[in-house]
Amino acid sequence: MQIWKKNFIVTFLLFVLIINAGTFFLVAAVHRNEFQKETDSAVMEAHNIGTAAAALSGFEAGAGRTAQMGIKYRENGTYIQIREQDTEAGREVINMLPFQVEYTGEKRVWKQKIEGRCFLGIENSVYDNGIKLYILSLRDITRLCRNQNSRIWGSALAALLLSDGIGMFLYTTMRRIYRPVNNIAHELRTPLTNIQGYAQYLKAGKLNPEDIFFAGQQIEQDARNLRDIVDKLLIMGSVREGEIKTESVSSDELLTELKKRYPTVRMNCRTERITGDKTLLLCLMDNLLSNAVRAGTQAELTLEKHKIIVKNDGPPIDGRKLAALNRDIRLAKNEVEGNGFGVSLCHEIARLHKARLKFESDDRSGTVVTMYCSGALKR
Incomplete structure (x- = not known):
C-alpha cells in the first residue's frame, strides 16, 4: 500500500x-x-x-x-x-x-x-x-x-x-499533495541508472574518442533531465504553499527565453506585458510546449491579452483522456508521458493566477490548450 x-x-x-x-x-x-x-x-x-x-x-x-x-x-x-x-x-x-x-x-x-x-x-x-x-x-x-x-x-x-465528509476531503487533499510522489522514484531512477551505466562504460577504458563523446553526451542529457525534474518539484512545492510573486513581466522577455528552448516553435505576441509570477508562467508554457512538440511535428504559442494558447498538429486526443485533462483527473501510468505531473502542475499554476486551462482536440485543428485568464494575466 x-x-x-x-x-x-x-x-x-x-x-x-x-x-x-x-x-x-x-x-x-x-x-x-x-x-x-x-x-x-x-x-x-x-x-x-x-x-x-x-x-x-x-x-x-x-x-x-x-x-x-x-x-x-x-x-x-x-x-x-x-x-x-x-x-x-x-x-x-x-x-x-x-x-x-x-x-x-x-x-x-x-x-x-x-x-x-x-x-x-x-x-x-x-x-x-x-x-x-x-x-x-x-x-x-x-x-x-x-x-x-x-x-x-x-x-x-x-x-x-x-466523518464521510472529512474522509473525502482528506483523501482528495492527500492524493492531490502526494500525486507527484508516485512517479518521482521512477523518473529519478531512470536517468540515474543511465548515468551509472555510462560511467561504468567509461571506466572500462580503451574507448575511442567517438565513444567517449557519446557517453559524455548521454550523461549530460540525463543530468539535464534530473535537473528539470528537481526544478519542477521545487516549483510544485511553492505552488502547493499557494505563494506567488506577482509582477509585470515583458511578453518579449518570456518569448525570448522560450525560443532558446524551442527554436522551431512559432511564437506570436499580441500583448506587451503580462502580470503574474514569471517563474511559474515560464514553467506552465514550458510544460505545454514540451507536450506540444512531443505530440506533433509543428507547434505554436500565442500570447493574447487574456489568453495563452498552445497548438500542435498531432493526432487528436480521445474523448475520455481529453475529459480527464480538462478536469485534472489522474490518468493511468501507461497513458502518462514524461514525469506525469506536468498537466497537473499547469492546472495549479493557472488556478493561482485566477485562470483555467481548457484542452480541445480534433482531426482538423489538432490539439489546442488555452489558458483563460480573468484575474492577474492582463496587459
Whole structure:
C-alpha cells in the first residue's frame, strides 16, 4: 500500500474516533442534564401532591378533592398512589397507577419501561399537620425517551456524514499533495541508472574518442533531465504553499527565453506585458510546449491579452483522456508521458493566477490548450 494511503487511513480513523467520542460525550451530557431536570421536577411534584393530600385529609370532602387532583395529574401524564402506611396493607387514599408497583418504604427515584412506555418513578413520604402519607408517583416520560433516542440516531447519522465528509476531503487533499510522489522514484531512477551505466562504460577504458563523446553526451542529457525534474518539484512545492510573486513581466522577455528552448516553435505576441509570477508562467508554457512538440511535428504559442494558447498538429486526443485533462483527473501510468505531473502542475499554476486551462482536440485543428485568464494575466 502506498505511504500516503496509509497516512490517510491513520488520520481518518483518528478523526472518526475523535468525532464519535465527542458526539457520544456531548449527547450523554445533554441526556443526563435533561433527565436530572425531569427528576427534580418530578420529586418536587410528588412532594406537592403529598402536601396537598395531607392538607385535604382534614376536610370532610377531602377524599373527593384528592380524587379530582389525581385525575387532573393523570391527564397531565402523572399517575399517583397515596397510602396512609408504607405497606401493602395501608389504607389507600387514592390509586391511579397504570400498573402495580411494590412499596419499599424508602425515598427513591427510578426509571421503568413497560409496554413501550417510559415512566419516572418517585417514592416519597410527607408529614404535614400530624398526618404522614406515603406517595408513589409515576410520570410518563415516553416523549422524552423518544426524543433522546431520536437525538442518538440523529447524532450518529450526523457523525457518520461528518466523518464521510472529512474522509473525502482528506483523501482528495492527500492524493492531490502526494500525486507527484508516485512517479518521482521512477523518473529519478531512470536517468540515474543511465548515468551509472555510462560511467561504468567509461571506466572500462580503451574507448575511442567517438565513444567517449557519446557517453559524455548521454550523461549530460540525463543530468539535464534530473535537473528539470528537481526544478519542477521545487516549483510544485511553492505552488502547493499557494505563494506567488506577482509582477509585470515583458511578453518579449518570456518569448525570448522560450525560443532558446524551442527554436522551431512559432511564437506570436499580441500583448506587451503580462502580470503574474514569471517563474511559474515560464514553467506552465514550458510544460505545454514540451507536450506540444512531443505530440506533433509543428507547434505554436500565442500570447493574447487574456489568453495563452498552445497548438500542435498531432493526432487528436480521445474523448475520455481529453475529459480527464480538462478536469485534472489522474490518468493511468501507461497513458502518462514524461514525469506525469506536468498537466497537473499547469492546472495549479493557472488556478493561482485566477485562470483555467481548457484542452480541445480534433482531426482538423489538432490539439489546442488555452489558458483563460480573468484575474492577474492582463496587459
